[in-house]
Amino acid sequence: xxxxxxxxxxxxxxxxxxxxxxxxxxxxxxxxxxxxxxxxxxxxxxxxxxxxxxxxxxxxxxxxxxxxxxxxxxxxxxxxxxxxxxxxxxxxxxxxxxxxxxxxxxxxxxxxxxxxxxxxxxxxxxxxxxxxxxxxxxxxxxxxxxxxxxxxxxxxxxxxxxxxxxxxxxxxxxxxxx
Numbered sequence: 001x002x003x004x005x006x007x008x009x010x011x012x013x014x015x016x017x018x019x020x021x022x023x024x025x026x027x028x029x030x031x032x033x034x035x036x037x038x039x040x041x042x043x044x045x046x047x048x049x050x051x052x053x054x055x056x057x058x059x060x061x062x063x064x065x066x067x068x069x070x071x072x073x074x075x076x077x078x079x080x081x082x083x084x085x086x087x088x089x090x091x092x093x094x095x096x097x098x099x100x101x102x103x104x105x106x107x108x109x110x111x112x113x114x115x116x117x118x119x120x121x122x123x124x125x126x127x128x129x130x131x132x133x134x135x136x137x138x139x140x141x142x143x144x145x146x147x148x149x150x151x152x153x154x155x156x157x158x159x160x161x162x163x164x165x166x167x168x169x170x171x172x173x174x175x176x177x178x
Contacts, residue, residue: 020098
C-alpha cells in the first residue's frame with residue numbers, strides 16, 4: 001500500500017454484519033502488500049478501473065479488470081499488484097467481519113515516519129535483523145509496540161499478519177518461535 005489512496009466507504013459500526021468497505025486507488029505497478037492472510041476475514045474485491053494481478057499461494061495467478069469481482073477466503077495466502085505500468089488501479093475492498101481492521105488501515109494511511117504499510121515494513125526490518133542471529137534493537141521493539149497499540153492491539157495485528165507472531169513473542173520476552 002505504497003502511495004495508494006484509501007477512502008472508507010462503510011465502517012463496521014454502520015452495519016449489523018460488521019463489514020468494512022473502502023475504495024482503493026493504486027498507482028501503476030504498485031504492490032498491495034507483502035503476502036499475507038487474514039485468518040478469519042472474507043476479502044472481496046470489486047474492480048472499477050485498471051487490472052490487478054492477484055498472486056495466490058495455493059493456485060494460479062488471477063487477473064481482474066474493471067467489472068470483475070474476486071473473493072479471497074479466510075486463510076488464503078495472497079498478495080496483489082497493479083498489473084499496469086501506466087494506469088491507476090481502482091477497486092472497492094470489502095472485509096467481513098472486519099474485526100478491528102478499521103484501526104489497522106487508519107494506522108497504515110497516517111503520515112508518520114513508519115507510514116503506509118508500517119506493520120509490514122517493520123516486520124521486514126525485524127526479519128533482516130533477526131537473520132543475523134542478533135535480537136532486534138530496543139528502538140525497533142518500542143516502534144513495534146507503538147504500532148501494535150496504534151492499530152487496535154495485538155489481536156488485530158495477529159489476525160491481519162500472523163507472521164508477526166514470532167517477533168511479538170520475542171518483544172514480550174518469550175522465546176522466539178522458529
